[in-house]
Amino acid sequence: MLEVSALTSHYGRIQALAGIDLTVEDGELVALVGANGAGKSTLLRAISGVQPSSGKIIFNGNDISGVRSDRRVRLGIVQVPEGRQVFGPLSVEDNLRLGAYTRTRAESDAELERVYAMFPALKERRGQAAGVLSGGQQQMLAMGRGLMAKPRLLLLDEPSMGLAPRLVEEIFAKVRALKAARTTIFLVDQNARAALSVADRGYVLETGRVVLAGSGAELLADEKVRQAYLGL
Amino acid sequence: MSAQLAQYLLSGLTIGAIYALVALGFAIIYNASHVINFAQGEFVMIGGMATVSLANAGLPVLAAIPVAVLAAAAVGLALEKFAVEPARGASVVTLIIITIGASILLRGLATLVWDKNLHALKPFSGDRPIELAGATILPQSLWVLGVTFAIVLALGWFFGRTLTGKAMLATSHNPLAAQLCGVNVRFVLLLSFGLSAALGAVAGILIAPITLTSWDVGVMLGLKGFAAAILGGLGSGAGAVVGGLALGIAESLGAGYLSSAYKDAIAFVIILAVLFFMPSGLFGKKSAERV
Ligand SMILES: Nc1ncnc2c1ncn2[C@@H]1O[C@H](COP(=O)(O)OP(=O)(O)O)[C@@H](O)[C@H]1O
Numbered sequence: 001m002l003e004v005s006a007l008t009s010h011y012g013r014i015q016a017l018a019g020i021d022l023t024v025e026d027g028e029l030v031a032l033v034g035a036n037g038a039g040k041s042t043l044l045r046a047i048s049g050v051q052p053s054s055g056k057i058i059f060n061g062n063d064i065s066g067v068r069s070d071r072r073v074r075l076g077i078v079q080v081p082e083g084r085q086v087f088g089p090l091s092v093e094d095n096l097r098l099g100a101y102t103r104t105r106a107e108s109d110a111e112l113e114r115v116y117a118m119f120p121a122l123k124e125r126r127g128q129a130a131g132v133l134s135g136g137q138q139q140m141l142a143m144g145r146g147l148m149a150k151p152r153l154l155l156l157d158e159p160s161m162g163l164a165p166r167l168v169e170e171i172f173a174k175v176r177a178l179k180a181a182r183t184t185i186f187l188v189d190q191n192a193r194a195a196l197s198v199a200d201r202g203y204v205l206e207t208g209r210v211v212l213a214g215s216g217a218e219l220l221a222d223e224k225v226r227q228a229y230l231g232l
Numbered sequence: 233m234s235a236q237l238a239q240y241l242l243s244g245l246t247i248g249a250i251y252a253l254v255a256l257g258f259a260i261i262y263n264a265s266h267v268i269n270f271a272q273g274e275f276v277m278i279g280g281m282a283t284v285s286l287a288n289a290g291l292p293v294l295a296a297i298p299v300a301v302l303a304a305a306a307v308g309l310a311l312e313k314f315a316v317e318p319a320r321g322a323s324v325v326t327l328i329i330i331t332i333g334a335s336i337l338l339r340g341l342a343t344l345v346w347d348k349n350l351h352a353l354k355p356f357s358g359d360r361p362i363e364l365a366g367a368t369i370l371p372q373s374l375w376v377l378g379v380t381f382a383i384v385l386a387l388g389w390f391f392g393r394t395l396t397g398k399a400m401l402a403t404s405h406n407p408l409a410a411q412l413c414g415v416n417v418r419f420v421l422l423l424s425f426g427l428s429a430a431l432g433a434v435a436g437i438l439i440a441p442i443t444l445t446s447w448d449v450g451v452m453l454g455l456k457g458f459a460a461a462i463l464g465g466l467g468s469g470a471g472a473v474v475g476g477l478a479l480g481i482a483e484s485l486g487a488g489y490l491s492s493a494y495k496d497a498i499a500f501v502i503i504l505a506v507l508f509f510m511p512s513g514l515f516g517k518k519s520a521e522r523v
């Protein structure tokens with residue numbers, strides 16, 4: 001479904017991605033782990049087209065490297081960004097409707113019901129400003145907003161960051177539910193153990209390079225991964 | 233209420249409504265790009281001057297007005313496309329300087345396309361004053377107030393009820409997240425310039441029968457609109473309207489009870505006072521709100 005090759009990206013003269021090659025297959029959940037500053041968010045932003053990059057990004061057989069970010073959303077590449085980034089002054093429901101900005105009104109209506117069914121707390125607060133929600137609720141809203149776009153490939157950037165353990169568990173339960181519903185997911189999370197546990201496959205990123213790749217179980221058992229990312 | 237006070241309030245509200253329209257133009261562009269568009273006053277001038285010249289060329293005023301508004305909107309779109317868009321990524325200060333340059337260019341072009349004379353536009357429905365609460369009001373003032381009211385309602389509907397309007401608000405709050413929702417933020421920027429230019433032009437057309445119009449009428453009206461926007465809180469739509477009306481009334485009362493020599497000074501005093509004592513204005517976001 002997604003094929004990234006020789007992808008590089010810079011901030012001024014600082015290279016953040018130094019030639020990334022990876023793939024995500026239809027229906028897979030692929031995890032990307034790596035230390036702070038490794039380039040995980042940069043990679044996701046490059047895939048979404050909101051970060052300049054060079055190299056090749058193939059999506060469903062088409063080279064989308066030069067395609068504008070809004071067109072990529074229409075194609076089904078949808079990102080839930082790091083740090084939630086909800087539209088604080090707008091209502092919960094407006095945030096969700098904006099998630100379906102590229103979809104028809106009928107699709108938006110249908111998705112809204114599904115998102116409310118998945119996150120009942122959002123339905124209760126549909127009229128409230130997104131900015132007054134708790135951190136956990138804002139993360140649910142950010143995910144719901146992403147789902148409103150009917151993603152074919154969902155990019156999740158640190159969905160559990162800064163949340164209490166109970167909420168982390170809740171987020172990962174949602175991720176598992178999405179996977180069970182055959183949503184293709186590319187997941188970045190600082191909680192490497194949880195991310196690799198739910199993942200089919202994983203990649204390890206260090207200073208802009210993929211240094212390890214394998215199945216989730218393989219990476220969880222890998223000595224280097226255990227030392228560097230699982231704290232064992 | 234004395235008839236004199238009523239008179240001052242009515243004329244203050246009229247000019248205040250014009251300031252409000254100009255201030256709304258500032259607010260819309262500011263929200264989309266954080267740029268203070270100092271060419272906003274030039275849209276006001278283009279609206280008035282284009283209508284006058286089209287009317288002089290024999291076009292009925294009712295036909296000249298939409299053409300003039302569209303012309304101003306086209307200038308606004310061109311300004312965004314050819315001056316602001318190519319400088320994307322430059323600092324906000326650079327962009328503001330570009331708009332100042334554009335305003336000088338547009339004034340220069342106006343003296344070439346038209347001339348340096350004062351022009352009068354015929355009032356839309358005559359000039360026989362109407363009695364109101366002991367004071368009198370010109371029919372043109374009713375046009376100003378009525379059209380401004382309708383525009384404020386329409387903008388409220390656009391930003392509060394339509395997905396495109398909400399996408400513009402979302403872009404102003406968080407451009408990255410808006411992009412990830414599939415909003416084309418370049419289109420939002422373009423739209424904001426077109427919309428602001430159209431609003432400015434409407435203001436220039438409405439006021440032309442009352443105050444005359446000329447190539448440089450945008451300088452003062454632009455500054456007054458800017459003062460109104462600052463007073464209301466840059467970026468706030470409600471603030472722009474309240475700020476405009478408040479400035480208009482303050483000016484009118486100042487001119488009436490103090491001296492008309494102070495009229496223009498009031499706007500500048502307000503700009504300075506707000507910047508010193510209340511930087512976020514009446515309706516502006518508190519800085520704590522911006523996480
Ligand atoms: N806006 C930016 N400007 C300059 N450097 C940046 C910016 N964003 C990220 N970087 C740098 O790029 C590298 C990768 O960052 P990022 O992709 O955010 O890493 P991660 O998501 O893995 O923590 C880091 O060295 C970071 O300092």
Ligand SMILES: [Mg+2]
Pocket residue numbers: 040041042082158
């Ligand atoms: Mg990151």
